[in-house]
Amino acid sequence: MLYFTIIILIAFIVVLTRFFLLKREIKRAARELQRLNGQETAKKIDVSYYDRDFEKLAKEINDQIDKTKQAKAEKQSTENELKQAISHISHDIRTPMTSILGYIQFLEADEISDERKKEYIGTIKNSAERLKVLLEDFFELSIIDQVDYPLKMEQVAFNELVLEVLFGFYEAFNERDIEPVIDIPENDWDLMVDPSAAKRVIENLVVNAMRYSTGDVAVRLKKTEASIQLTISNSVDPSSEIDVTHMFDRFYKADQTRTGKGTGLGLPIAKSLMEKMNGNIDAEVQDGQLTVVCVWWY
Known part of the structure; x- marks a missing residue:
């Protein structure tokens, strides 16, 4: 009986000690949160007393702190x-x-x-x-740019869609004395896109190419195992400083074209529409050629 009582007493002391240490850890964590909320420190909660459940709680709190910082x-x-x-x-x-x-x-x-x-x-x-x-x-x-911007995705013959857009620029090319190089295969390449959004992307890129070309414009369409890629390129003045890393930024382009005929928003609009269709758009300048590549994945 005495042996059993001693065991009970020891167990009680262990539980009481654990409770005391855990309560002290909670108080310390609460003080750290107060200092964090009061912007006295940017330090997250650390755990000095081992308790699996408390460690999980501290991790979730720290994750929330990271999300709050990111949101701010x-x-x-x-x-x-x-x-x-x-x-x-x-x-x-x-x-x-x-x-x-x-x-x-x-x-x-x-x-x-x-x-x-x-x-x-x-x-x-x-x-x-x-x-x-x-x-x-x-x-x-x-x-x-709105999250709920509506898209009407449907299966279309993408090569025909590109050609349809280019035919609409026939007179514009003639007026600027530009004979575009067009490489569009005749085979029907079906692709799931919003036809209106895809046409807007192509129109904006062609307008941009014609507006700033120093001589030629080329439009090419090719198919890979995982995607369909549209490439629109035009010659540019070698002395022009085109920053392709900011090329699709609305403010950068607006600044660069403020005195021109464009609003500088054609490329940002194209980029936003490509992202809405889960596509990608990128650009590079090499050997006096500005090349914009649109990629739609299957």
């Missing part, structure tokens, strides 16, 4: 991008608006010839059209 960083990044977007949008809108208001003042002058009036009206129309395209592109990009 992403929020800060989003806020910075939003501020930058507002700055760029206001700048881009101000330019054609200033032009429109300025030429309207010229038209209000008493002494102005019909020829000069016609010239001013033409400038106003061009600025208004640029403003319209700018606003439409910003609106389109904001819609595409």
Whole structure:
């Protein structure tokens, strides 16, 4: 009986000691969390007393801390991008608006010839059209960037879709005296895409190639075991400093094309649509050629 009582007493002491140590560890963890929440430290919870369940709890808390830090960083990044977007949008809108208001003042002058009036009206129309395209592109990009942006994926003969888009640029190529190199196989290559989104991607890339080409444009389509790849390339001025790492960034391109005819949003729109279709888009500059490659996986 005495032996049994001693065993019970020892077991009680062990449990009591374990309880005391675990409670002390919980209090220490609570203090660390308080310091972390009070931004007194960035240190996560560490465990000095071994307990499997408490270690699991500490790990989950530390994982949540990491997720919270990541969420804060992403929020800060989003806020910075939003501020930058507002700055760029206001700048881009101000330019054609200033032009429109300025030429309207010229038209209000008493002494102005019909020829000069016609010239001013033409400038106003061009600025208004640029403003319209700018606003439409910003609106389109904001819609595409939404998580629930709708896609209507369907099986299409992709080579025919590419050719259909290129036929629409026939007059534009002639006007710019560009004879494109087109390498599109006649075999039907079925691919699951959103036809409207895929056409928009191709259109934007062709427009970009024509706008900045110094001579030629090439469009090629090829098939691999796992993907269909569309390559659109054009010659570029060797002195131009094209940063392909930022080429699809809306703000970088907007800055680079602010004085040109484009809004600088064609490539960012193409990238967003490719990502929505689980595709990939990339670019490189080599030997005076800018090459953009779109990849759709089966």
